[in-house]
Amino acid sequence: MxxxxxxxxxxxxxxxxxxxxxxxxxxxxxxxxRNLSFRISVLGEVARPALFSIPNEQITLTEALGLAGDITIFGRRDNVMVIREENGKRIFSRIDLTQRDVFRSPFFYLHPNDVVYVEPTKARAANADRTNQLIPIVLSGLSIIAIITTRVF
Known part of the structure; x- marks a missing residue:
């Protein structure tokens, strides 16, 4: 042959x-x-971020998010990024899942090796800040010291 x-x-x-x-x-x-290397990555504020192998060689953005357990309460549905490599260049596209025109986007159907990234909300970013976690502990410690000093003296 x-x-x-x-x-x-x-x-x-x-x-x-x-x-x-x-x-x-x-x-x-x-x-x-069959294309055995059809894989996509779903990262960011989803329940189960992972690399997924797609057996039927066609998947939509919403199906990929479903595989990852959906967007968490801290994920921004209005700013989901799809990263695609075409002709050796990376293309970044931000997609608003709250709008109807998402179904007409050229990034709605994912290609092999696409990366889907769900951006966290500002509340999540503030939650991850260590200073916001340390302030209550420090204030509690100072309050205990103030109570002890007023009782002793």
Missing amino acids: GKISVVGFSTAEASERILEKLKNFLKEPTVNV
Whole structure:
């Protein structure tokens, strides 16, 4: 049969090219071509951030977020970023899931190796700040010292 180049073809087109070559050797060949490296990453404010392997080679942004357990209460639904690499360059697209036109976005259907990042809200960022966690502890300690000194003296 020889080598068959399928670079740049969809799986259906690659299957058709291989099928045409096999017809010279077999009566009724069957060809099944799958992309085993179709993976996406979902990161940020989702319940289960992870790298997902997609078996059917097609997934939408909403399905990917569903696989990751949905956006947490601290995630911004109006600012979900999809990072895609095309022709050696990274493309960043911010998507507002609260708007209807999200379904018409070219980033609604994910491509292999896309990264979906859900940005945290300001409340979550403030929650992660260590100074906000230390202030109550310090104030409690000072209050205890003040109470002890007033009782003793």
